[in-house]
Amino acid sequence: MAEEKTIFAKIIDGEIPSEKLYEDDQAIVIQDINPQAPTHVLIIPKSTEIPRLADANESHQALLGHLLLVAGKVSRQLGVDEAFRLVINNGAGAGQTVFHLHLHILANKGFDEGSLGREFG
Numbered sequence: 001m002a003e004e005k006t007i008f009a010k011i012i013d014g015e016i017p018s019e020k021l022y023e024d025d026q027a028i029v030i031q032d033i034n035p036q037a038p039t040h041v042l043i044i045p046k047s048t049e050i051p052r053l054a055d056a057n058e059s060h061q062a063l064l065g066h067l068l069l070v071a072g073k074v075s076r077q078l079g080v081d082e083a084f085r086l087v088i089n090n091g092a093g094a095g096q097t098v099f100h101l102h103l104h105i106l107a108n109k110g111f112d113e114g115s116l117g118r119e120f121g
């Protein structure tokens, strides 16, 4: 039986609407539906192969690098390249709720010096 599609796979396939800020052959960037900071966007690989960062392997190296380059590009596009935080929640215990790898860009919020960014409320 085919595995249940994640919400992000449905967004990539156009089955669920999203506010898309960027797209290329490997990734999309969308506004988070429940923002935890004034700027909160998600960088999502189109590949559905990686549920968690810990599931990535050598074959994903170029894709993982690409996602970081997209983060930099989108940070410039959004005008937040002077101060943003990039977050990956890995596993339910770390707050991951969608098991399709994604990066959060959070910005335009005061970041405590030295904070690991656990509180974005």
Ligand code: 5GP
Pocket (backbone or CB within 6 Å): 007, 016, 018, 019, 030, 031, 032, 033, 034, 035, 042, 088, 089, 095, 096, 097, 098, 099
């Ligand atoms: P996680 O907790 O897995 O690291 O992050 C999942 C993120 O996806 C959450 O910040 C949540 O608000 C966002 N999210 C969940 N469902 C949707 C949706 O249908 N559309 C959008 N744009 N974001 C979603």
